[in-house]
Amino acid sequence: MNEIFTLHVNGEAREVRDSWLGENLLDVLRDRLGLMGAKGACEQGECGSCSVLIDDELVCSCLVMAASATGQAITTVEGVAPAGAPSDVQQAFVDAGAVQCGFCTPGLIMAVHDLLDRTPEPGDTEIREELAGNVCRCTGYGRIIDAVQQVAVARRSASDALGAST
């Protein structure tokens, strides 16, 4: 049973034409819309590699039926920052050594943006708890936590500087 529906992805209306109605959002993003940033690694919401935002809520796209997300704003890693101009979180991952094989990275980028938008200055336990749904097999997480803390500090200094100048 195929039906045409529209998803709003990274600010664009994208028509999904050749999907079957029960198809999950991860497969639709990757196979129908050509957005390969979200990764599939477990197919059951355990690893977080497929994390995206739906109406600013962090979800595992492998657990979401794509057709149920019509009318909602979907943000994938491709929508976080313009090509070639990484976000502060993305740049911090590169600089802090938080990237090795990089397969978990797009999902973690989404999770960290989500975390820092909600909790600008998370403590160590808070970071660990909030990101525990994203598995990384390469890094042992140390450099990722470092990257998160670097962004939190930089954002705090930027907002302090802004406060001081106004």
Added chain:
Amino acid sequence: MSVIDQPVIATPRHGALGTSPTRPDGVEKVQGTYAFSSDISADGSLFGVTLRSPHPYARILSIDLSAAWKVDGVQAIVTADDVPGQLTYGLISQDQPVFASDLVRYVGEPIAALAADDPEAARRGIEAIEVKYEVLTPLLDADEAINGKKDPIHPDGNVIRHQRIVHGDAAATGEVIIEGTYEIGMQDQAFLGLEAAIAFPDSGGKGIELHVATQWLHEDRHQIAACLGFDEENVRLVLGGVGGAFGAREDISLQVHCCLLALRVSRPVRMAYSRGESFLGHVHRHPASIWMRHHATADGEIVKIDSKMVFDGGAYASTSSAVLINAITLAQGPYRCPNAVIDGWAVRTNHLPCGAMRGFGAVQACFAYESQMDKLAVACGIDPFDIRLRNAMTTGDTLITGQPVLNVAPVEECLRATSALPLPDEPVGGFLLSDGSQDVMKLPGGAGRTADMGDVVRGIGWGVSIKNLMYSEAFDDYATARCRLVDGPDGVHVHLKFATSEVGQGFVTLAPQIARTVLGIDAVEIDPIDTQVGSAGSTSASRQTWMSGGAVNKACEAVRDQVFEQVAASNGWDAAVLLIDGTDIVDPTSGSRLDAAGACLGLNIDETVEYRHPPTTEIDEDGQGDPHTAFAFVAHRAVVDVDPDLGLIKVVQIATAQDVGRALNPLSVIGQIEGGIAQGLGLAVMEEIVQVDGVIRNGNFTDYLLPTFLDMPPVLATLIEQPDPLAPLGAKGVGEPPCISSTPAVVAAIRDALVQAGVDAPLDRVPVRPADICL
């Protein structure tokens, strides 16, 4: 000629060896544009899937494809009958069928592959294949594989390898004797990027190009070509982005199947495993049973080790024989041991096949010998730290194979530096929150909120290990690299070409660092990683920094020497004395300097070299010889909070000092240390593939537990930098050691806590399960 007068640069410039430049693929990876092998598609490509055995041991009576051919969208089906070349493959012995035809020997063994227009059609097609089996009684007990009471389940027999080590005085005894039997569960590499590949057949069907995530392009090509019946030059491999490896991509998985399907339909075919299929589709860490007895003097000096080791290799040989040799030859650990009698078996059963995983045999042996060291400490009344220090190996000591350890061997330094790292200042359960309440996330059980603060006990444990680097036992181990100077509009670029698999470890960061240092040119580019250059060997055995690093270094030096000749000739200098200093070529005689990139314009030098490490030898029937190339050492100290009543634990901190030779990229070294420790922690307390009657019971990420952010403690690390004169860059491989002794360190810490709590639990098996602690 411009003469630049500036002082010699004391610290390396950013991007050279010893600094931590960012990964060249970093931005693509954080932006999600890096192409992993599962991200590669092509117009008109079909999707391939595999039919696998549901039985651990059965005779195939018939395979009926007729219903599958009727499924809409099915374009090709291949079975053993369609393999044009060699019917079997394997890294060391070619004992594994491309497709099972007469017998299936493990649950998950491939029987057929099918290509269809889309994944759903492919899955429906696979379900429509009818296979009739005569189910046989599987061989599942490794001891029964040895004792000869079971018929061979494979023409090569049930013992893959038996090797004995007899060293020194076999009859030697000590005043103190302790022994134990230890078991190590089957661990999965659990890389996140699942197996995936896409094959492009040449028009005419005489050749093929495969884009695949692998650890060793040339070995894959060798095995694929044999099975396809092609000359190797007609099989081209290109490295698809690799989402982690850890040993699981050393063996063939879907490579031959994907090529066979693509050749059959004359169209590109891609395959991508699911997580469930991945658990069946690659080899795992060997489960092992190790009996070990230590003889020591009353003051704790090791006199002799007796051991019997049995490694369950599963249905096919893979690298079992090499894994076994690592385990038995490193059974003494990083300690002096004058006498040893060891018997090791790698056996065939109807379990999942086992082969390479980070640590490769050293992991299993280490859990046994480190558990023994703690027992020895108790028996001798010596502190666990002191007994290790007392026996610590140093350069010039010999292994139980008779091989001298010629590398720097800073075991004592690793121990002392680890000991100097601070213990956690947080009390059991962590500091109270600002409102005076307990932070439950700091307790064993975490968010489960099950641990009672009053019951939790903190323990400290040690683990120290030795790992052989590179390949052993007379293997012709080499790596190839090409370096060329290319003029560009903005000056000279260095182009590096190698077939070294980048699996996440960061060789693509390191190689340009080497070129910048040797040539003094900052613009370095890496050409596509494929088989259009000689083999680099495998990204395994902690070998690529030494081997491919050595090859890149040698290629760059060959280019540099020619640059020096030409520059010397045109300036009237002596080429033999010229130096690279930063980005300059320096003539020490005149004090003149030239910008290296400028001096290289128009030279277009192009050199391809091979690097080999010194040869190793085979071992004789008593296990004597010089089988290994080099060794690295590491110490771990774990702090673990334990609830003895509930069997719950929380690892609070791991401290480590690792013998790295020289940290060529310190940030990457830390990444390897932290990542390796996470895998060691996983084996210690949660990771195990459970098989019941030969059937995997937890082949998914809900039931196979991996350490998360909450399971991993902070890691304190000290790098012991004593450049190894035997290493081309002074650097030792750093990938494997972190995951070897972190496992016994965590278990020792749990035991220490249990002793304090008055609980008697041997914990002689990993992973330690709650029931092992509290029941």
